[in-house]
Structure formats: structure tokens, C-alpha cells
Amino acid sequence: MHRYRSHTCGELRASDVGADVRLSGWLHNRRDLGGILFIDLRDHYGITQLVARPGTAAAEALDKLTKETVVRIDGKVVSRGADNVNSELPTGEIEIEAGTVEVLGAAQQIPFTINAEDGVNEERRLEYRFLDLRRERMHRNIMLRTAVISAIRHKMVALGFNEMATPILTATSPEGARDFVVPSRLHPGRFYALPQAPQQFKQLLMISGFDRYFQIAPCFRDEDARADRSPGEFYQLDVEMSFVEQEDVFRPIEKLMTELFEEFGGGRPVTSPFPRIPFRESMAKYGSDKPDLRAKLELVDLTDVFADSGFKAFAGKHVRALPVPDVSGQPRKFFDQLGEYAVEQGAKGLAWVRVAEDGSLTGPIAKFLTEDDVAELTKRLSLAAGHAVFFGAGEYDEVSKIMGAVRVEAAKRAGHFEEGVFRFCWIVDFPMYEKDEETGRIDFSHNPFSMPQGGMKDLEEKDPLDILAWQYDIVCNGVELSSGAIRNHEPEVMLKAFEIAGYDNETVEQEFAGMLRAFRFGAPPHGGIAPGVDRIVMLLADEPNIRETIAFPLNGNAQDLMMGAPTELDETRLRELHVTIRKPQPK
DSSP states (O other), X not given: OOSSOSSOTTTOOGGGTTOEEEEEEEEEEEEEETTEEEEEEEETTEEEEEEEOTTSHHHHHHHTOXXXXXXXXXXXXXXXXXXXXXXXXXXXXXXXXXXXXXXXXXXXXXXXXXXXXXXXXXXXXXXXXXXXXXXXXHHHHHHHHHHHHHHHHHHHHHTTOEEOOOOSSBOOXXXXXXXXXXXXXXXXXXXXXXXXXXXXHHHHHHHTTOOEEEEEEEEEEBOOOBTTBOSEEEEEEEEEEESOOHHHHHHHHHHHXXXXXXXXXXXOOBOSSOOEEEHHHHHHHHSSSSOOTTBOOOOEEOTTTTTTOSOTTTTTSEEEEEEEOSOTTOOHHHHHHHHHHHHHTTOSOOEEEEEOTTSOEEXXXXXXXXXXXXXXXXXXXXXXXXXXXXXXEEOHHHHHHHHHHHHHHHHHHHTOBOOSOBOEEEEEOOBSEEEOTTTOOEEESSOTTBOBTTHHHHHHHSOGGGOBBSEEEEEETTEEEEEEEEBOOOHHHHHHHHHHTTOOHHHHHHHTHHHHHHHTTTOOOEEEEOOBHHHHHXXXXXXXXXXXXXXXXXXXXXXXXXXXXXXXXXXXXXXXXXXXXXXXXXX
């Protein structure tokens, strides 16, 4: 018999009754029923129940061990009997009469329970992540991640893509988030950067003649944490294709996402085909460029209606309305709580009216609306008895953000939200540029390496704020999974695009020397995308926080509490790297 096990803890069935077996695993739980010990033994594959009778050496040994001790058990498989079958376990028809017990790895008293979700705080969980990962939910999430990545690789190869690796030590990038930098020992005063993404390298692969590339790529960005973004590092499915237009990129990615979410989504239906929603339409209807299409409500721009209104709260402001049907049965509490939610999002309040049976409007602001206002609202919003309308007024960006959030919350509270589905969409036609309201400076609004839709002609003739780019995002259930673009592969067009954003040719030639040099030796039209693996798994696992799907994440302050990173270096190492530490002065 094998030194440690003849079977795993998820393998034995009723057909094995009578067999002598050897199992190894963690002591998951222990129950003492009248002197008879019942032990749940756990390994990667599952749980098997052991039984140790009073007075036996096995009972004496198992009674003294702490939970999570690693043991080897020799014993005989016996039937539990019909009345004692545990239908929740694949091994629930049998148990093991414990014989010999050997301790393989003693455990100290554990700092929190493994066999139950006991509400321990996240910092504690991350400090003892190796224990946290033993929990059933976390183990399931990490195995889901493993299965998803494996499936992605197989499906991408089947779609005709080739997996290739790109460098981890590279040059700093002037755009995007902050780089993580690595000092060079051999080149004093110089630094490598960890890649924010393999963007330039995958484009160079296209220029080198490799037609379809993909990589499960680690990316590094020195940015703050969010629920859907882990600080420090993350993984993405990096994709690039040659001789393609936008729809050529969409087809394989849409097929991949549909298959992934159907395979691992637990039976939740997937929208297909994915609707294409222009950026400006998305902002107008949903208040966001990552709309949650499960919410079956849309915003309506009423700025023109109230442009010269006598209602001072709306006059001269951007006004967005949210009509909500079928709220006749909702109490006043429904309106008050939605107002409180809007305030939590940054609003000063939430104006509203409701439509009475006779078509008149009631509510806090009804008295401020003229007959013409009411008539126009009824026409624009197709109002009928039992409807309500919520209003937001202010600056465009602020109102969009607040009312976009209110749209989803109102849909959930009023029964206009579709649960248990994956609603995908493509957001397309992003503006190439945006204006900084404080400085008036024109800057790139998305990816500076994207091709403007009208090429050089639009760059030379159009107002920069009217130029659209071949840029796109893929969104699912309100989560942006990735951004992508058809790339700008023409040097002169690229120089002109950067010139509009305030970069002189010399700066662009210096910062992107490698890319521009490559473009001048024959570059194919190409484009790509990079869906976030962590976010995909987060959606599939139905987890609200991305750290629940990563084996060893940093905390919200970009610290590894388990390994103690980041760490200080001693003076010898600093001298070797030609680095001097200058700590911030206390305030």
C-alpha cells in the first residue's frame, strides 16, 4: 500500500465497503457522541467520515489532536446504513472504521474556523491566507479559476491563436497608471519597469508576422484597490490579431465569452449576440460606460425641457430623468430610501413625482411644474398611471454617475431587475479625446495607440472632441471586463494624434522609439483586446470582491500580510543597486 494513501477523501463509495484503505488529510471536524468519535477528514478532493470506537487506540489518538492536524488513517470501509447516509457528500454512504493513526503534520490552535464562514475580518484572513484557502468556498473559487484558465487556453488554440510570452522586465511607460520599477545593478541609475500590459510587445509580434497571439499575461500597476481591481498585479487574457477590423476582433472574443460563461456559469443564461452600444448612447441611457443591462430601466435627458424652467433647482443644469413603471403599490418608504441611496452616491437629494390615476403628477416637486412641463414629461416619458419619475440635476458627469447608480438600485427595488443571468454588451465609438475642465487641455480619453475612425483626415479637419476612435470595451453585468482597440499602425497618423494631445514629435519619437521604428518597416493593420481573468472569475463565482478569486492577493493598502511585503533592504543591498532611500518628511 502507498505510504500515505490508497484513496483520496472524495473517492470512496458504497461499492468499496469491506475494503482496507489508507487516507491522509486534514482533521476538518470532530464530534463526540457518547464516547464515539466522528471525524471529518478533508483533502483536496473531498471529505470522508471516520469513526473511532471508545477504548481504541485510534479514539485515544484522535481525541487529543487539534483541528487542521494532518494525519494518516488506516481503516476499513463500512456502510453507514440507510438512516445515516449524508446525501450532501459524495462519500456519504460510507465511513471508515479508524485503526492506525499517524500524525504527519501537527497543527497549532488555529486563529479562525475552517469548517464554517465565521465572519473573520479580511486582514486576518490575508495574514493566514494558507488557512483561508482551506475553506470550501475559497478552495472552490481557486479551482474555478484554474478550470477557467485551462478552458481559455484550449478555446483560444481552437480559435487559431498561438500562445506566446512577452518580457516581464521592460521599459517604463509614460502613459497609463504608475509603473512598478526595478533598479538595475549593472546599469547604475537606470530602472526596468514591470509591464502594465504587454501592449507594445504584442503589437510588435504582429509587425513581426505572427498573425494571432494570446497570453495569460501578468500585469503590474501601482494603483489603488477597488472591489473589482486588485492593487499591484492582475492577470488578463491578452489578445492581438493582424489584418482585422473591429468586428473581426469581436467574433472570436464573443464566442469565447459565451462558451466560458455557459460552461462555468452554473446554468445562468448568456446574452448572445452581444449588443453594440455607442459610448455616448450608453452614457445617455445608463449614466455609465459599463452599464448593467440586467436593470430594465433607462435614463432620459430632459435638459432642454427645463432649460428656461421657473423651477430653479433644474434651471440651467443638466437634467436626467428615470421613469419607473408599476410603482403604484410602493409605499412612501420606497421613495425615501431611494433618495437616501442617491445621497450616498453624492447627490444632495433626489427629486421625484408619481402619476396618479387621473394622469396628474403628485410628489415633492409636482407643484413646481407647469402644465406645459407636465405635458412634455408625459409625452417624452410615455407616462401612465402608476409610474414614478426620479430626477437628477447638475453637471453632466456628476449627474450621469449618480443617476446611473440610482437606475440600477431602483430597478432592483421596483422589480425591474433580471437576476441569474449574464448580460454582455460591447461599448463602441469612444471619443478619441477629452478636455480637462480645469486646464482646458485636450488629452486622450482612452488608449493613445488607437486608430481614429476617420484616420488622418479626421485628425486634420475635425474638432478633436468630435473625433471617434476604434476603441471598445466588453461589459458584463455592469463590470468592465476589458478594453481594446484597432491600433494606430501608421507613424504619421500616430504623430499627429499625439500632437493634438500636446506632445511634440521629438517627445513621441523618444518615448515610443521602438514602436515607431517598427511601424516604419511595414506594419499590418492590427487590433486586440485583453479581458481580465480575475474579473471573469469574480463574475462566474458570484463574488463581490476580486480578492476572493485570487490565491494570494495584496490587501487594500497593497501589502502582503502573509509574507510581509513590501520589505526594506539592508544598506549592502541598496549600495549594490545604487539606490539611496529618501523617506517622506513627517507632516
